[in-house]
Amino acid sequence: MIIDRLWARVKERGPICVGLDPSEDVYPPGFGAEFPSPAEAALRFCQEIAAATGDLVACFKVQIAHFEALGVDGLRAYRDLLRQLRGEGHLVIGDAKRGDIASTAAHYARAHLGGEFAADFLTVNAYFGFDAVAPFLPYLESGEHGLFVLVRTSNPSAGEFQDVPVAGRPLYVHVAERVALWGEPYRRSSGYSLLGAVVGAGREVLAYLRPRFPSLFFLVPGYGAQGGRAEDVAPAFREGNGAVVVAARSVLAAHRGKPAPLEGFPRYAREAVQAMAEDLAPWLR
Secondary structure (H helix, E strand, O other): OHHHHHHHHHHHHOOEEEEEOOOOOOOOOOOHHHOOOHHHHHHHHHHHHHHHHOOOOOEEEEEOHHHHOOHHHHHHHHHHHHHHHHHOOOOEEEEEEEOOOHHHHHHHHHHHHHOOOOOOEEEEOOOOOHHHHHHHHHHHOOOOOEEEEEEEOOOOOOHHHHOOEEOOEEHHHHHHHHHHHHHHHHEOOOOOEOEEEEEOOOHHHHHHHHHHOOOOOEEEOOEHHHOEOHHHHHHHOEOOEOEEEEEOHHHHOOOOOOOOHHHHHHHHHHHHHHHHHHHHHHHOO
16 A cells, blocks of 8 residues: 555655755756756756665655646656656655546546556645545555645745634644545555645644644645754654655755755755755654
8 A cells, every 4th residue: 555655665764755846946057958958857857866865765756847847848757757766666746736626637637646647646636625536536446546635735825725714723624624534444554544635844733733633644845945944844743654744945956055066966965865864853753
C-alpha cells in the first residue's frame, strides 16, 4: 500500500520531501544555455537534483505548473520525469491541485493516476465537496495511489477563506473532518489513510489538527524559503512520522552565492537536504 510505503520511507530516511519546481530563477547561471529547449533544461535540472538527493528523502513533489508553462514539450518532460523517478523506486507526489466535478474530475483522475502523468500521490482541491474527490477514489482501491487534499495552506492570504468561522470553528477544520471521514475506508496497516491532507507550516494549526486527525498523513509545505522553521512543522509528527515536509527553493537554489554553482549545484542541493535533516532531527524524537 502506497501510504504504508511512504510511512516506512519516513521511518527509514526522515520526513523530507524535495519539491521539484524547475525554472530559470533557480538554475545556476548559464545552465539553461546548455540545452536546446527549456523543457530539456527543466528535465535535466530535476534529474540532477533527484540523483543528488534521492537517498536522503522520503519522496519528491513535482509541480506540474512549471512544466505546463513550457508547452507540450514541458508536459512530455513532466511525464518522463515521473516515469523515471517512479521507475527508480522513488515515491512521487504529482502537485496538480486538481479540483472539479463529474466527468471533468474523472478525466483529471485518469490522467494523473491512471494515465501518462500518473504519480503515486496527487494533490486535489475539495472546494466542491465530496463531488470533487469521488472520481479519484476508484484509483485508490488497489492501494497503489493516494491523495493529498488541501486543508489549510501556508500562503499569506489563506485565512481569507480557510480561517473563516463556521459553526464556531475555522472552515479548514470542517474540511479536515470531511477528508478524514472520506478516507476512513482507505486506512491501511500504518494507521494512515490513502487520503492525506495538505497542511502548511504553521505551528498552531498543525498542533490543533494532528491529535484530532490521527489517520491523516500530512503534506506540509512552507519550510525554508517560505519562512517555515523546524519548530513550526514539529507538531505535524506523531512519534516522528505521519508527515512529510516540503522544501523546494531552499534546495534547488542552494548554489546561490557558492563557488562554481554550475558544476556544483547538485552537491549544494544535497548539502541543503542534509542541513534540513539536521534541523528537523531534534523534533522527531
